[in-house]
Structure formats: structure tokens, C-alpha cells
Amino acid sequence: MTDRPGEVVAAALFRDGRLLLAQRTRPAELAGLWELPGGKVEPGETVEDALRRELREEIGVEVSGGERIGAAVPLPDGRMLCAYRVQLVAGVPAPLEHSALRWVDAAELSTVPLVPNDREWLPDLQEHLLRRQ
Numbered sequence: 611m612t613d614r615p616g617e618v619v620a621a622a623l624f625r626d627g628r629l630l631l632a633q634r635t636r637p638a639e640l641a642g643l644w645e646l647p648g649g650k651v652e653p654g655e656t657v658e659d660a661l662r663r664e665l666r667e668e669i670g671v672e673v674s675g676g677e678r679i680g681a682a683v684p685l686p687d688g689r690m691l692c693a694y695r696v697q698l699v700a701g702v703p704a705p706l707e708h709s710a711l712r713w714v715d716a717a718e719l720s721t722v723p724l725v726p727n728d729r730e731w732l733p734d735l736q737e738h739l740l741r742r743q
Contacts, residue, residue: 619660620646620693620728622679622735623671623703628713629735631722632669635709645725646693647708661696669711671701680734683727693731695738716740 623630631644647668651660658676665673673696683691705711714722716739719732 616689617651617657617660618649618685618689618691619651619657619664620648620691620731621661621665621673621696622646622693622731622738623665623673623696623698624738625698625713627739628715629719629739630669630703631712631714631724632705632708633710633712634725635707640725642709642723643725644712644722645728646731650689657692657694661694665696668707669703670706671703672699673697674699679738680731683730685727691727693728693734 630647632647634640634643634645647665648661649664649668651657655663658674661676662673665671675694675696677695679693679695685691703711716736719736719739724732
């Protein structure tokens, strides 16, 4: 994967027919909402590097992969938010930078209050969850 410093990555981590979501603590307008963990691609980083770094920092796990899921979501600052499927390599997810983590199935996913940007991927994520059951 190429260096994409104008991109923000979100990790879709699936296990046993469930998707991992993280509950935001900030900013105030998003606190309490759920999201796919992730963050900004730093200059010189590949998308895969950013996914690995962000998940190590945010939930304390090692991941690999980076298969794109859904369409890119334009952000107000001109960057693009993209979701990628990752595989857990090592560690147990813990909410290091979030208030909580939770695993949801396809039915639960539609009831969880997601951050607005992540709602764009709801059909893609549900389809993926349903295919894996």
C-alpha cells in the first residue's frame, strides 16, 4: 500500500461473526458514540503501517492486512476516511484510548449509535458480517 498522508484509516476487525467497535471519549459532540478504531496516516506511513500503529496505540493489539471495505468518506478538512479489514495477530483488545469496546453481530450493528462517518459503511459491514456466519 502506498503512502497516503491525506487519509484517515478505520479498522474493521472481525472475529467469530462479530465486529469490534470502540466508544469515543472525545470530542464532546462524538463522546459516547461508537466507531471503528483508527486514525490519521502519518507522512511516510503506508495505510497498513498506520492501521498497525493506530490499533497498537488505541486497543493494544497487533494486526495485519488492509483489505478495503466500502467507499471512501470525504471529511470536512479535505482528507478521506477509509475502512480496511484487518486480522488480529496478537493481543487482547482493550480500551486504551476509548471508554469501552464491544463486539457486535450484524443485527446489533444496526442498533448501535455510530459516529456519522462510520454509518456510511453500515451496509458493507453488515454484508461482511452476514457472509462470515
